[in-house]
Structure formats: C-alpha cells, structure tokens
Amino acid sequence: MIAKQNRFLLSLPLHIFIILVALIWILPTAGLLITSFRPASEVASSGWWTIFANPFDFTQFTLSNYKEVITNIGIGRAFVNTLIITIPACIIPIIIASFAAYAFAWMEFWGRRFFFILFVGLLVVPLQMTLIPILRIFNQLGLSGSFLGIWLAHAGYGLPLVIYLMYNFVSGLPSEIFESATIDGATTFQIFKSIVLPLSVPALASITIFQFIWVWNDLLVALVYLGGTPDVAPLTVRISALVGSYGQNWELLTAAAFVSMLLPLIIFLSLQRYFVRGILAGSIKG
C-alpha cells in the first residue's frame, strides 16, 4: 500500500510535466480553433484568449468563416482534385517500396548494398533543387499539367523515405520464416505476397499516413507540375487563394485549415493503432 502511494507520489511530477508539455503543444491549435469561430472584426481587434472573459456568451461565435470556405466556388472540385492526386500518389510509392524493401532485405543480387545506399542517400536531396530539371523532362514527355505527372513526382519524392522505413521493418522479420517457406517450395513472389505483405501491415499503415499527409498538404509541387487552374488545383492552392495578396481575410484561413485537416485526421485516427506499432517496429533494427 505504502509502496503504491510512494510510486504515485514519485511519478506525480512527471505526470504534471507531461500534461504541461501537452498543453503547451496544443495551445496554438486551440487558439486557431477558437479564432476560426470568431467574426472577422473581432479577430482584427482582440486576441482569441479574450473569449475566456465570458466563455458562455455564444453570440461572440460565428460559423460565417466556415460557411464562406465551404461555399467558396470551386472548393468541391478542389477537394476531388486533391483526392485524385493523393490516392495514387500514396499507392504507387508504397507498392514500389514494398517490392524494393523486400528485395533489398532478403534477395541476393549484385550491387544490393550500393543501390540501397544510393536510394537512401536521395533523402538528403532538397526537392526544390529538382523542380526545374524534372519539369523540363515532363515538358518533353507532355506530362506537365497532367495528374500522371504529379503522381510520378510525388512517388519519386516519397520513395527514399518510404523504402527506408519499409526496409527497416522487413529486414527485421525472422529469417526462419523465409527458410521454411523456401523448403516448402514457395517462390520468391509467393513469399512476398503471402508472408511479407501480411506481416508488414503495421509498417504499411504508418508509411501510408506519412505519405498521405505529405501529399495532402503539398502546395509547391502541385503549383509547379500541375499549375493552379481550377480544373486541376488541389485544396491547398484553392485555400491559399482565399487570402488577399496583402493578407486580407486571413481569418478564413483558420476555418480552411480545419476543413482541410478533417480527412487526414480521420485517416490518422483510424490507422493510429498501427502507426505507433509501425514506428517501433522500424526503429529497433536501425
């Protein structure tokens, strides 16, 4: 009994500290959320914390920011565009990366180590450096301004990290599984399909989240390769166009941020179980 109490008292400072850090961490987001429900004139004249003076006065809140964002012409099309961009831009690199990770981890071929280092080394190349050369190639192939072009671009930018994370997971699988499968007469592809893929679900889930959020939030790559015309512009381009060039109407951004956050949030929460496991799984073997 006493020991239990002691342990509680000992861990108390730690808990308080963690809660405090969590509060500080969440503060900006909370401020953003509150601001998104305040009318423009109030946003301009006072800070979001002033609502705590009388928090139950609901007349100080408004849904007008959300209304303006959601009813903005073209926002629906932009949402669809973002989905058209994001889904293949997640599937393509993840499929390639799982093949590649398996090959790098368990298949013997000439230059394996060299190619793996080459791929992972690409992590340090800033993507801004690649914009002009890749756009030139796209122009010659007629890919600029097409969805196929941006899928390939996002796949390319995502691959180094995704391969690296997948490799860490796949190489950590016990070798006995592969040996017994080979003895049972399984082909390489069968091993990949029936053993590696099902076992890698946690890792796949976590890299899906990584890649999904990165593509979902991307503005630069879309603007460069796809352009910003209404028929192709994703949500990010559309949202950034809500604000005037001197920063007028920035209060709309607060609401727009939460609107665009919605889907990634749902995906994150529903895959979160795998997410934590996946990160741990990848981290043990470095």
Add this chain to the structure above:
Amino acid sequence: MKKHFYLFIVLVGLISLLFIPVHAEQKSVTVMGVWTGAEADAFTKMVAPFEEETGIKVEFTGTRDLPAILTTRVEAGNPPDISVMPNPGQMIEFAKDGKLVPLATFMDREKLLSDYSQAWLDLGSYDGKLYSIFISADLKSMVWYNPKAFAAAGYEVPITWDELMELSDKMIADGNTPWCIGVESGAASGWPGTDWIEDILLRIAPPETYDAWVNHEIPWTDEKVVEAFEIFGQIVLNEEYVYGGPKAVLTINFADSPDALFTDPPNAYLHRQATFIKSFMLEHFPNLVPGEDFDFFPFPPIKGEYGTPALGAADMLAMFNDTPEARAFMEYIASAQAQEIWVGELGKLAPNQKVDPMVYPDDITRKAAKFLGEASVFRFDGSDLMPAAVGSGAFWTGILDYISGYPLPEVLAQIEAAAVDAYGK
C-alpha cells in the same frame, strides 16, 4: 477471387483517371498572377467580357509565391502564356534572356501612345522595346488623416514639410500624438519603412539621385541617403511623435496601424501609407465614410525645388508565348474597357489615360488618380526594383535595426555590404 476483384477495380480507376482531359480542346490563354482573394474575383470580372466576346477561355492561376513559381516554370521552358511580373527588375531579367515577346510586333503603337503616358511605356520597356503593359497602379506618397478629428482639434492640412512639422509640434503641445506607424508584416516586416525613405529621398534630391541609389551607382552611405534616414528618424525614433514610441512601431502590424486614427479620442492623427490601406480601414471599421471619416493629403515637399513627386507601385503583365489568344488578351487588358472594370472593383488607379474617372469608387481614389496623373515626377517603388537580397532583404532588416536603435552608420554599412554582394559592384 475477391482480392483480385478489388485489385481490378483499383486498376480500372487509375487508368480511367489518366484519360481525364486536363485541358479541354478549347481556345485558351493561361495567365499567372499574384492575385488571390478579392483581387482574383476582380480579375475574373475583368476577363468575363473578353471570354464572352472572343470565346477564349482565360485560365488563371493566382499564387503569392509568384516569383519562385514563375522563375521555375520559365527556366523549365513551361511558362504561362501571360504572367504578372513581380516587379520591373524581374521583367528586365526575363527580357534580357529573350523570354518575353516584344509587344510592338502586334500592338498598335499609335493607340498605345494615346492611351498611356510616355513614363508608363518607358517603365514597361527594356532596350527600347515594349515588353509589358501596366494595368493598375497604387500611389504611395499619401498621408491619411481623419478630417473629423482634425476639425474637432482645429488642425489644418499642411502643405509643406515645415507646416507638417509645426502641426506635429502643435499636436504634441496639445497632448496628442501626431503619427501612427506600424512596420510589422510577418516575414516582410520593415517594408512600410522603405516607402518612407523612398518618399523622403525623392523630396530632398533630384530624381536622378533616386535612380542612382536604386541602381546602386551611389552607395548606401551617400549623404543624401543618410539624410533621408535621419529625417525618417526624426519622426519614428521620437517617443512623442509616434503612437507607442519606436518599440510599438516595430510590433504593430502595418494593416492595424491606421486604427489609431479612429479611436476616441484619436491615438494619432497622421498615417503615411499607399492607396490600398483604404481597404484595411474599411475592413476594420465598416462604418467609415471615405472622404468624411478619412481622407489624405500628398506627402508634402521637403525641399521646394524638388516639388511633390509621386511614389508608387504598379501591376504589370508580360507575354511569354506568342499565340493568337495571348495577343488578343494583351490587347484587351491594355484597353480602357478592361481597366475600368479592374480599378473600379479594387479602388486602384488606372495607367490608361482613357479610363473614365467616374469608375473610381470614391472621391479619394479620384483625387489620388489626379495626383498620380499630374505629378511631374513619378518613381517606381525602389525596393521593388532592387535585387531581392537588398530590396526585400537587407533594406527591410535595416529599417527594423534603425527603428530598434542601432546607430545609423552601422545600419547603412550593413545594407551597403549586402548591396555590394547583390549588385556585384
């Protein structure tokens, strides 16, 4: 079996996406610009009659990252047909590299000469060839005030710099604060101060000195530049002259700073800012009546012999791809018809002389247009003309350092060092 079925569906979905026509087979012109929000809406309104008349679709992309995106796409050989130029300096760079289409090849010279003053055509030209058309301008040499507050306190609008300083001293004697200034603007903090320096320099030296300064033919440590900073410093570094003192100047957002004119009693009486600040005043105080609750007078002359020059900025468009559609669009935006819609929506000023002054939303804008049209000297915002490392870098931070109290020679030496690097001389 079920698994294969899903795989099949996904594949069919992916392949069908490939066939979505990204650009329909319609005559179109792609235009890129910095305009977003209300400005993008105004642009759509401006191009509507053009689309209806010609059947050409205008595909507009508005992004505030224009300089980066445009440079990338031009370098990669995939520029938009027509683009807004971030500033005249950038236009000259593109023209030098032969990326732009000279407009004289298809535009009617006589008509341009009758529609535009020579100054606007010169600003849009490089090496004697016209590359760029101005569609709107902002006037910067303006001091905003609240006529009702002026009348209540018995103040009169000053005509000269000495009168302005006398008025300021009188305000202090009455226990008031003359100026409200705010230079905070996120990553661009400091730019409102650069406009002060430019306006002052144009009033204490001939325009040639201003041009030499912009082109870095005189150093930042030149006595005229020093004098301009010192005159600015007399106001901004004086606790009594600015609302909140220099510390507040650094932290108040430029868009919020004129709010001080409309408090009761007024926290300040004078505010120097460009035409566009009107939209912020009306956004913060929707009940204000232009002309009654706020008005402006020209930033007064300092040395009589240099008069009252107009400092401004302007929006310019240039053409990268020579297509019939792009030609038609350039002709359209150069016309008074297009600019009447554009400036009428935004309260900007029209460079085309044929624009009917009645399209301006109020008398203030008409007054500003008249000032701009009649000014003997017009100069483009210098910080927009300088290389980015100076004009939107060292100059901005120099303003911040100066207001925070660093000694002037040190501040100017730092900008000069950055300028030597940026201009390569």
